[in-house]
Structure formats: C-alpha cells, structure tokens
C-alpha cells in the first residue's frame with residue numbers, strides 16, 4: 001500500500017507538487033491524468049528518487065516504510081519500477097548488459113541466485129518475444145537510436161523482467177501505434193496481480209480501455225483535484241480539463257473570501 | 259650536471275657504438291641533430307605547441323631505472339598471456355631500447371616482408387633506411403635528440419602488394435637497467451601493402467616500488483623517447499595501434515609521423531593509459547589524391563598524471579578524407595590536453611575532414627583542454643569539428659539507479675562505456691579486447707564490466 005500525504009516538491013525553488021495526496025492499495029491500478037505541466041512526471045520521478053527535485057513537505061509511506069528516505073537503487077530493488085516518459089539513451093552499454101545487471105541487482109536483493117549468461121538469455125528472449133522486440137535490440141546500446149515506440153517497448157520489457165511490486169508508467173502509451181499500444185497493454189495486464197500495484201499516467205482514455213483502472217485521478221497544478229472511477233476518464237475525454245479548473249477555482253475563491 | 263651536458267656527454271661517449279655508426283649520411287645527421295637539441299633544449303611552455311605541457315622538468319631529472327624492476331621476461335609473459343589469440347602474431351621485443359632477440363618471436367613471414375631491428379638493417383642495408391630515417395629539422399627538439407641517440411627500433415619493409423597476415427607487436431620494456439630509452443621505428447609499405455602494427459610501451463615497476471616516493475617528487479624516473487615513421491605508398495593500408503602503459507614515474511615523449519601516397523589508408527589508435535607525463539605528436543600528410551586517415555585516441559589520467567596529444571593532418575592533395583576521434587577520462591588532479599590541427603592546402607578540393615574531442619571529468623580537480631585548429635585554404639571542402647568537457651550525465655545515472663544498479667556501479671559503467679566507444683573503432687577483435695582489458699584494469703570497478 002502506497003500512502004502519499006501532503007506532498008510538496010520543488011525544483012530550483014519553484015514549487016511543482018503542492019500538497020498532493022494519493023492512496024494506492026495493494027493490487028490496485030490507478031490512472032493519473034492531467035494537463036501538460038501539471039506535475040505528473042514530477043510525481044513519478046520523486047517517487048523513484050530523483051534528487052533534482054526537493055521534497056519540501058509531506059510523506060510517502062510504502063508498506064509502512066518511509067519511501068523518501070531510501071536511495072533510488074534501494075527503491076528499485078525493493079520492487080518500485082518507473083517506466084520513463086522519456087527513456088534515457090546510454091551509448092556504449094549494450095541492452096543485454098544493462099538488462100542483466102538490472103535483473104541481477106534485484107535478484108541479489110531478493111536473495112535469489114543471479115542468472116548466468118545462458119539462463120538470462122533464455123528468460124530475456126522469451127520476454128522480448130512477448131513485447132514484440134527483435135533479438136537485435138539486445139546487442140544495441142540502451143535506447144540509442146531506438147524509435148519512440150521501441151523505447152517504450154524496452155521499458156515494458158524491463159518491467160516484465162524486474163517483476164515490480166509497484167509499477168509507475170509515465171505515458172508509456174504516448175507515441176505508440178495501435179498494435180504497439182495493445183502489446184504494451186498486454187504486457188501490463190500480464191503483470192497485474194493481487195500483490196502488484198500500478199500507477200498509470202496517461203493523456204488518453206484509450207489506454208484505459210485496455211488497462212482498466214480501479215481509480216482515475218486528475219492532477220492539476222501539483223495536486224489531485226478530482227478522483228473517480230473509470231467513467232471519469234471518459235468525461236475528461238469529452239470535456240477536457242477546463243471544467244475541473246473552474247470547479248477548483250470556486251472553493252479557492254471562497255477560501256480567500258472568508 | 260645539467261641535462262644538456264648529460265646528453266652531449268652521452269652522445270660523445272656513445273656515438274661510435276650507435277647502430278650504423280660509420281655510415282656517412284647517418285653520422286652527419288646525428289651530428290647536426292645533437293647540435294639542434296643542444297641549441298634548443300627541452301621544449302617549455304614558452305613555445306606555443308607546448309603551452310600546456312612543458313618538458314622543463316627533464317632538465318632536473320636523473321634518469322633512473324626502476325628500483326626493483328620486474329624481469330623483462332615476466333613483463334612480456336603477462337603481456338602475451340593477456341591477449342588470447344593476440345598472443346599469436348609476430349613479436350619484436352626491445353629492452354631499454356635494445357633489441358632482445360631471445361624474447362622476440364617472428365612467425366613465418368610472406369615473401370617480400372622484412373621485419374628486423376633497426377640496428378640489424380643499419381648493419382646490413384643502410385641504404386634501405388636512408389630515405390625513411392627522417393631529417394634533422396622535423397618535429398620538436400626531442401625528435402632531434404632521438405635522431406642523434408636512438409639505439410634501436412623496429413624496421414618493417416613490405417614489398418608491393420604484400421600483406422602481413424597477423425599483427426606485428428613491437429614491445430618496448432623500459433627502465434630495467436637504464437633510465438632512458440630512445441627508439442626509432444621505420445615502417446615502409448610499398449604500393450598496395452597491408453599491415454597492422456602494435457607498439458606496446460610497458461614499465462617494470464613492481465608493486466610497492468620504493469621509487470614511487472622520488473617519482474612523486476618528480477626528480478627520478480625513466481624517460482622514453484620514441485619516434486615512429488610510416489611511409490605508405492599508393493593504396494597501402496597501415497593500421498597502427500599504440501598502447502602506452504608505462505610506469506607512473508616515466509616521462510614518455512613520442513612522435514608518430516606518416517606520409518601517405520595516393521589512395522592509401524592510415525589508421526592510428528593511440529591509447530595512452532600510463533606514464534607520469536606523456537606527450538604524443540601524431541601527424542599524417544596526404545601526398546596524393548584520395549587518401550584516408552583515421553586518428554583515434556583514448557587516454558586516462560589520474561593522480562597528477564598528464565597526457566597531451568597534438569595531432570596534425572595535412573590535407574595537401576584533393577579528395578582526402580580524415581576522421582579524428584579523441585576521448586579522455588580524467589580522474590584525480592589529472593590533466594589532459596588535445597590540440598588537433600587540420601590543414602587544407604590550396605587546391606585540396608573535396609577534402610572531407612571531421613574531428614571530435616570529448617573529455618569526461620571524474621573529479622573536480624581534473625582538467626582538460628581540447629583545441630581544434632583548422633586552417634582551410636581550399637574551396638569545396640567539408641570540415642567539421644567539436645569538443646566537449648563534461649561530467650557523468652545525471653539523467654543516465656538516475657536511469658541506471660532506477661533499475662537497481664548502485665551509484666558506484668552506474669558511474670563506473672558510464673565511464674567505461676564512454677571509453678569503450680573509442681575502442682569499437684579498432685577493427686581486429688583480439689586487439690580490441692586487449693585494449694578493453696587494458697582500460698578496464700585502470701578504471702574503478704572495471705573488473706565488473708567484462709563485456710558491455
């Protein structure tokens with residue numbers, strides 16, 4: 001269970017998250033939608049441990065542990081996974097080396113034996129097939145020269161290999177063609193289980209036809225301003241975000257008046 | 259005794275014992291060369307080309323061999339063992355600048371290929387050498403000192419169309435009994451000939467060498483002064499790889515000078531990982547149309563070590579292509595210098611030159627200079643250059659850490675990847691692997707990186 005309370009985060013003194021509350025129960029899938037620049041990726045990165053953001057206030061508890069006190073790699077080993085909106089290119093490091101190092105780091109932490117080269121290849125090739133990646137991608141540098149969609153598939157591949165307890169997908173559907181969208185969604189759905197929680201950040205309700213969320217939230221100006229079931233996503237698709245901003249402005253105005 | 263007196267004395271006492279002594283053109287050249295050196299002395303920062311790298315420290319230095327040197331046999335054995343298949347090939351070994359026949363091992367050579375020591379060819383066929391030995395004027399003053407005092411080196415001559423099947427490894431083990439090694443290598447490739455030549459410069463300091471103290475003070479240590487001259491005739495293809503892994507107290511001063519005839523291809527890989535101070539001047543001149551050159555380089559410095567590469571590509575004729583890639587990894591208070599000169603002569607139309615120099619700083623005290631110098635006197639040319647000095651990329655570091663790699667592993671991985679990209683340009687896989695192992699042995703956590 002992930003419990004985010006009153007989270008404030010800033011970058012270079014500029015506030016971005018301004019009192020964000022979110023509770024994600026074990027086994028639940030939550031979708032977060034919201035306008036560009038509202039702070040969705042910031043939330044994802046703060047949860048993963050990016051230290052260029054300063055947490056000014058609030059707390060994040062993950063199964064009773066203070067998540068914010070953990071170094072990035074320990075969060076990862078403990079089962080937190082972030083699929084990046086913009087996966088990073090790493091020239092000179094082959095995808096194979098990278099994936100193996102990642103999987104073994106997590107396995108070591110779990111007290112499982114590290115994969116040797118053969119076992120690893122068997123496992124990774126099976127997972128690549130499932131996400132529709134050709135084998136040549138093992139021997140290319142991490143994300144270097146990958147198309148937008150190939151990068152996103154590579155993120156889903158990593159998620160499948162690392163078997164996280166909490167997966168955060170930051171616009172993994174952006175830039176995907178219809179078939180890729182389905183492949184990615186299948187990858188996510190295969191991982192769905194009562195032990196695994198997911199936060200799916202997206203601009204499109206279309207993804208939510210494939211990955212059906214338990215809850216949908218709207219993030220605006222650094223706060224969750226509305227929460228609901230999957231029908232909220234349809235409503236947003238039809239009406240945009242304007243009506244929420246208006247609704248939000250009213251209580252703020254009242255607060256100022258009193 | 260001042261250093262100049264030291265070298266003059268060495269010359270006066272030793273000239274009759276130098277290889278080829280008594281050959282008139284060589285005696286005359288040596289005489290003029292030592293005079294030039296006596297006149298100019300070691301280069302200091304007063305010279306524009308030596309602004310960042312002064313050899314003035316050599317004025318004060320006694321050239322001492324290592325205090326407790328490893329046996330050259332052991333050094334060579336380690337070198338040959340490290341390289342799997344690369345342990346094959348031809349091996350020409352020099353200890354303190356003198357050919358060591360017992361350590362050398364040349365395999366069967368194709369007809370028309372001559373490989374021997376410079377001393378040997380000067381004794382038997384000095385006329386083969388004259389046109390290729392070099393002149394008194396060329397290069398900076400250390401090149402003149404080398405012309406006067408070089409005791410030996412490799413001599414390679416490939417007749418028309420002859421291809422060397424396996425790489426020739428020329429190994430220089432310095433600082434064993436003598437503090438200074440001066441060597442001169444001559445590579446002559448006739449039309450269409452082909453060869454890969456690897457020069458290894460290795461030290462003999464064992465672990466915990468007591469000399470480290472004096473070396474830190476900069477007052478003692480070995481000197482290597484190496485010159486390699488390459489003549490590539492029409493359509494010849496020469497690949498030259500230099501792996502400099504000298505002791506931390508050694509000053510290494512070297513020149514590699516190629517001259518290329520029409521359609522020839524020259525690739526130089528300069529890997530400078532050791533020495534207290536290393537200066538490499540690497541030049542090539544396109545004397546015919548349609549030449550190609552690759553100047554590829556990687557260096558690593560830490561502590562207070564210093565590496566300087568000065569390159570010069572003379573596009574003297576039309577339709578030449580040059581590619582230049584240099585990278586440096588700088589740790590501690592290390593210092594790296596790169597100056598890349600590209601000259602496009604009037605009339606050298608359709609020249610295509612590209613140069614990149616990138617430096618990775620691992621510590622706030624490390625310092626790198628990268629300076630392109632393009633002089634273009636022709637029209638219709640493509641010339642591009644770029645250089646960077648930067649640190650480990652934070653986005654990459656974060657990405658790796660979100661996948662469970664600890665920070666040190668992630669940093670080491672990114673560092674090695676940065677270096678290893680240079681080595682991807684080494685065509686022969688065994689040589690590439692050898693170079694990868696050499697840099698891994700120096701980078702933090704390198705042992706974990708086996709194969710990227």
Ligand SMILES: Nc1ncnc2c1ncn2[C@@H]1O[C@H](COP(=O)(O)OP(=O)(O)OP(=O)(O)O)[C@@H](O)[C@H]1O
Pocket residue numbers: 011012016034035036037038039040041042043052085
């Ligand atoms: N390093 C940074 N420096 C300055 N501003 C930043 C930085 N990172 C994020 N921001 C700002 O914080 C705000 C929130 O950015 P964030 O990336 O979280 O938005 P988002 O909701 O993910 O948007 P999108 O839907 O476009 O992906 C934006 O205004 C952005 O410009």
Ligand SMILES: [Mg+2]
Pocket residue numbers: 040041042085170171
């Ligand atoms: Mg975003």
